[in-house]
Amino acid sequence: MTQFTVADMMRAYSEDAIDLAKQLNVELDFSEESMFKLDQILEIYHQGIPKGLKKFFSKGPSEEQINQMAKVWGGYIGETIIRHLGGEWVKSNAFENAIAIKIGESEIYPPAKIFKRIMNGPEDNVNLYFKVLKQDFES
Template sequence: MKPTVADMMKAYAEDAVELAEKLGVKLDYSEDSIMSLEGILQRYHEELPRGVRRMFSRGPSEQEKIQMSKAWGGYLGETMIRHLGGEWQRSSVSEDTIALVVSKVIDGEEYPHEIYPPSKVYRRIINGPEDNVWHYYLVLKEDLSCDPAQSAEPCQEL
């Protein structure tokens, strides 16, 4: 039987937990562990060669960055599923893209949204703190819990 997208992403998440352990970081799928993940991703970002250093240091290949993004993004997504719900699927936009489909409830109706934890992790590694995964999680959590019909404050948009 061929593994599903969910099976693959769970396996990536387990790889991330093992790799984090080798780095001396405990990842336990708690919300707080996303802050620990953010610290790991900051390390990766700092290790990327920039400027003149790029001429003398190879750094990770594009394929290695993509693999790291799948593992750490798998962990981020699995943590989101445990706390916010959702399920892994192939993106409706691109068959090559892995999406986490989460639902926002508005006026009692569920509206599915695709988010892309592996892509977010990739941007975090490349761009640095401006793509902070902890802040991303907090905004997503707030947005998913906000029903415009029930809230005096405007809701964030996914």
């Protein structure tokens, strides 16, 4: 029986993200420019979460559904990070059950970032996140 690694799983999620984006008529290609498109997609998910009084009247996605989308879109942004900045997928040494990318001695957490973007909205912009990472790891 084949044992799948965290990297295998996250690469598969990134391919799922590309397929989901196509259903939204968005082309994702692991480019730096695609981070803007990804942020627009994540805004759609954010808008689908009931806020204020709406929370009492509309169900919205479950936490499990949001976690699943965080893995899918986290796989995409993570694979983009790896292609541009290096690193590898790992199970986090710092947080139990967290999926991370290890670049040098640093760990970053793409699925957690996506979860925050979906929940918090534009304040957790992934386009800006990518640019900051690029600046930090290229200097």
